[in-house]
Amino acid sequence: MPQPLNPKDQAHFRAVVRAYEDKQYKRGLKTADTILKKNNKHGDTMAMKALILNAQGKTEEAFALGKEALTVDMKSHICWHVYGLLYRANKNFEEAIKAYKFALKLEPESAQIQRDLAVLQIQMRDYPGYVQSRQAMLQARPGLRQSWTALAIAHHLSGNLAEAENVLTTYEGTLKSTPSRYDLEHSEAVMYKNSLIAEQGDYQRALDHLEKAAKNNLDRLAVLESRAEYLSKLGRQEDAAKAYRALLERNPDHQAYYEKLSGALGIEESDTKARKALYDEFATKFPRCDAARRLPLDFLSGDEFKSAAKEYLAFMLNKGVPSTFANLKHLYSDEFKKNTLAELAEEYLKSQSSDSTSKDKGEAAALYYLSQHYNYHMSRDLTKAMEYAEKAIEKDPKSVDFHMTKARILKHHGNISKAAEMMDYARKLDLKDRYINSKAAKYQLRNNENGKALKTVGLFTRADTPGGPLADLLDMQCVWFLTEDGEAYARIGNTGMALKRLHAVANIFDVWQEDQFDFHTFSLRKGQIRAYIDMIRWEDHIRDHPFYARAALAAIDIYLKMAEKPSANGVNGTNGEDAEDALAKKKAAKKAKKEQQRLEREAAEKQAKQDPNKTTQGAADAKKKDDDPLGMKLASTTDPLGEATKLLSPLLQVCPRSIEAQHAGFEVYLRRKKFVLALRCLNMATTLAPDSPKVHEQTVALRLALNYQTDLPSEVQQVLKEGFKSIEESVDLKKYNAEFQAKHKSSPTHVLAAIRARRNLGEDPRQCDKEITGILNIPSVSFTDAIEALETLKRWKSPEVGAFKAAALSKWPEVTRLS
Template identity: 35%
Template structure:
């Protein structure tokens, strides 16, 4: 088949072709202004040269002119749609905008035009692994290897692709073939870096053999690795031992596995996973008596390790537990270990164990008060008891103990932090913030104390808390660009501060600003996803395949993390609540954990405020100075300081629905709840019914399937705009979801909005919620307030220190 002749407008003279190549070189060096000058020189003589237009467009895009840049690339594509360079440029543009699937298609089109282009092959493989398309990735990497077999990264790249695809045996053979064909360096020419890379490559090959269940080959492989490096230092002896032990466990060679597990324990007696592994290979994981004997011997062998003393507390019961807990907790308190309570906190799931631990600390405390020489025992046992009673829910008693400890030694920061936590659990969030700040003031150079004080300040209810928290956190940020630490925390991916700030703005009732902060918190996860792109080539070049595989597996679980789910819930709930505040929405509802929002003026403009802010900044010379007295450089402009662009001319429910679907995809049942809530507001009853059926199937314990089904029934009965046949069909299917025993207070409060007869029941359940703890009481007060019920007096009666933020 004859190749298609290039279009006439693609041809350039030798001189212009030299300019075009120079233009490409300047772009790669990021000298965009010079590249554009060269491009303009070509375009004066060949204005319809598509490739030059495309390269100029890419340069303009990187000069912060994205609209003009894309326009120029589109013009170049129109002039020469069969140029692989233009398709490559388009792929680079889409990649820069993080449209990875669009970039993938553009790379594939470029490759069909020029199948042997190594640059396109390399970039295509990056997009395939970024989008987790492992089958085509193997084909691309194999093509790279065929074209350039002398490059080591092409061999390891193909092996990694095969491993990710699940073809472990072929991956191992690929790496073995490379080692056989690669020229061996003379010993005198080898460096430590070569040893590390070779060992890493061998360990990755061994990992492939293990996953392929070729255990004998894997053991032989490890022996060869040790023989090769017997005369030199083995760079990663720990991994070799771990691989060998893993093989023995998989083969069922228990004696060999026991021997190596004990070797690993000698190397690191503080690794709890190794103790669990020893239980497994000894076959005693279900025999508490034998485990107790094993841990006693290990405690004698490793006296400095905490694990063999603390781990038996998890399975011992009765008198055996009391004796072991007495020895362990007493030692921690006598040694004045600040984290003593944190070491045993997980045992409080068992009430009997919690009481036993408390009795031990109480005995030490009582003995210390009688003997003044035991002042340190008095202090640390009082601190321990304060945390003990706080964990059990007796905050008043906990507060007495911690106050006694602070009176004894007022300069110990751990005591003030413990007091802050107790006050927070009592609902006294303002006093909790004061206690956290008191801890910070004891050591002004401690960043941890600073962040704790900032977090507690954001959780308080004072009017100036946000400004105070920003002032606190700014003490430990650079502040050389924006004057405060907020922008620095965006750059530093400070998720904890952004998420706390979002929740505070939400409690303040400022929906748009809460959305802006929630979005910034979620952007941290997007940045984690995008930043892995930098490592796809780096890991192959440096030969760090094992760490690279671990990173990819971590990235695959990124969106299932509790932090991502929490922030996504927050942004969905805020979008829905904003829609409910619109005067024409026609409904209102309690979303789980919601707070009342202020009405938003969707016609408001921020122009006046921007001018006022600009005038203030121009009139203040100090605002232009950083703490070092140096002039502050111009920072990137915040075009939406109040978050109004996130709500103006935006379909709030559809935007929320995108996040709700993402939440459901990662397995959070509340994503289906939010989907149903959104569909009900859109009068899409069949879609709401589908979400509720999925919810009931995935989480039978959720009360929201029944609640929202009853909400849908009430809404349908009063809806005259829906076709009668659709109403009848939906009403017939809804009762299958009904459950007459609603046990969740907030869910029942949601139902009371649409079915007034449930208001009394919701009120009773919310009263019960008040008695659980201070946090639950605050939530009950907010939900009751939305229903027009009064629970604040009851909450204050049970929790006198409770400070509940209510709408103005």
């Protein structure tokens, strides 16, 4: 039974609640303790105290007190609600939902509990539960528009479009007067209802609704686009053409409008003459429009393409537009177009002279275009690229773009050190340009200069941020820097800092997912329904982002190395390199650590000088203080494969067609002896790229592992037997691997995979090491192949590392990753 409170203590309890809501935690704790001195078994007060303790970061103490409050008063909805809030704060949403539901049974009329439950249900994508919660909330407050809109959204997300539309129609019937045409919330609701009708495929009704209810809608662009789409879907092509022409009048650079107008006019894709005439019409009408001139190059061919490309290229180069190559490089998948564009640029360059400033500009632009052309991976000739870049720099020694291209060429040569120097030189030509500053920092990170890169990018961070530039980059969620920084630390062997940065990237994606909480209520309050639906759908694919995959795969690779070499765990783990490399990496890691500490110290001193009397920040800084600044705890994990699995699971779920993710999944699951999951990853990788060298290597590894497993359950053996048919159990693996190597002897990556498989099969390690050095003699070998081979030798602690380096450097003397 709950302890009753006298009127004075009831007033104190209300003060505790207010103190928590106002974030006056010290006052709230003091008042709660006053109540508990007299009523030591008052569950509601104990629950509120637990909530305040949790807000102060005392999670364990808060949970203990919350559980004690429940034991004292199991029938208190406040205790159960608080218990749910504690679980929610600790991201255990399933348990939080259970606690909220129990609290709601005890207090069905509580709007706050119902709202908290609904928010968690939509966060967890429990659409049926969300529909029930929203129906209950609508019944409680039928006069509030948000209640109706939220129920419509619930039905929409659960797939019941007709019911969602019906909810909005029912609400419209309750209105006593027509809302003002300037009512933004009503305007959004009308367009949302129109989109629901269209999603059901009833385009005629959607068009009728659009022309009646949305006639004066505030979102004019959405109305015009929807109307054009509906007319096209209904086969009213003449009206659709007029609608798309109206849209092109608003925005003549919108590519999709041209394509849809062409379809509405009934122009066949093969009728290039008619399509070109359409674009020429708008190019004449809008002389400053780029799309009308550029887009015909996508479908023209032969002499027509050459003529149009010559005109476009001359127009852009005469103006000295730096993005000319970026606009045209998508055409390089067509061999004829690629060669034609290069020829036209050469012709243009020859036609120029240095008689006037305008022609100087065109000549420099042509040189810049050709340097980019020969630097591009589909038309690469780095010698020519460098020649044109040098000539362009002679024309304009102060051009940031020209020096950036020269840095990229050096990077593609493999000379990361000189590339970083050149990019930093380009940065100094324009100290106010944030983009070139970021590029310079990125190249410094590629050159493993972590401290220097942080100092460079710190020129554009907030000077007064506690913790220096890195803290500001973390606050601003600068994913690219954190990813590059982590990869650089991994290369120099600083396992702890590498994992620290890569986990910071993964945490940013977690934050983006949690940020939905605010918008579940905010979007309804502001009436931004369509944007909210778009956000929900975007959040469902948040980990499809390439940066998440890149950071997760890099961290998984580190954990795999830690699992192979447990002794290498630690901040300066060397991952099995030779003594010389290990010493170099330890020195680099130590230097980077000192540089970072110096920058943080300078930032702290600078802040102290700016505001020496500021003391209120101390408590906040203490709360935010990182208890593992160098990643030592991350690097000293005793279960690296378990940590890798945490990053791998969402990656495999959202990126099932990523072969890199499937390869990583195989490596993790094989080492954990989860053979069925490893087989699933291998089968998917085989489907995606059956001729991949990694697929062969992993196929041999799985068959070898299964040949030695005699204690697997019969059910698992049956699944593996039915699912793994790439290599039968009776096949001689050494012979199978030798045949693969012979078949692909002209491919360095395939030969390297076969050699790794041979070593795994127990063949002579020395012979395998020597054969890796022999890869350098394959005609098609590149320095990237050599870098991969060198990493393999280092991982094996091979005595051939020195000889391989010497042989590789004699072939590619400028490649810094081989030194």
